[in-house]
Amino acid sequence: MIHVIREKATSQQIAEMLEDLENYIKLAVDVERGILAGGGTRGFVNRCGRLL
Secondary structure, three states: OOEEEOOOOOHHHHHHHHOOOOOOOOEEEEOOOOEEEEOOOHHHHHHHHHHO
16 A cells, blocks of 8 residues: 655555565655655555655
């Protein structure tokens, strides 16, 4: 599951982002806007970046 996060991630959000890959979370971060998109499968990283 992918989450777009603007504040501290909750334990539930982290657990949901871990569901796809189990050992790590793929992230895309927009530092200027303070937004993080995380989760998804290996091929989904580019889509996370587009969500931002």
